[in-house]
Amino acid sequence: MVWAVSNDAWVLIGAAVLLTLGEIASIPVRQTLLADLVPAQARTKYMAAYALNARAGLLIAALCVTVGAFVPALGMSLLYGTAGLAAILLYRSLLRARELQAGRFEAEGLLSGAS
Structure with missing residues (x-):
C-alpha cells in the first residue's frame, strides 16, 4: 500500500522494515495457534x-509484480489492503475457534471430573 502513497526510497525502506518486524512478531503467534x-x-x-x-505467498507476490505492470498503483493498493483485511479476519476467526475449543475442553473436564 505504500507504493500508492509514495515513491520515496526512504518511505519504502521504512515500510519494508516495518513489514519485517511484523513478520518476525507474527510467526511465533501463528505457530502457537496452529499447535493449539x-x-x-x-x-x-x-x-x-x-x-x-x-x-504460496511467493507465488502470489510474483503474480502481483506482473499484475502491477498493468494495474495502476491505486488498484494494487486496494488489492493489498483487501488481502490484509482478509488476513485479519482469518486470524480473528482462528482466535475465536481457539477460545471455543478451550471452553469445550474445560467443560468436558468439568463434566468428567463431576462423574
Missing part, C-alpha cells in the same frame, strides 16, 4: 501443509 488447534497426533502433517503458505 491441531490434535497432537496430526500436528506434523498440519505443520508441513502450513509451511506451504510461504511458497
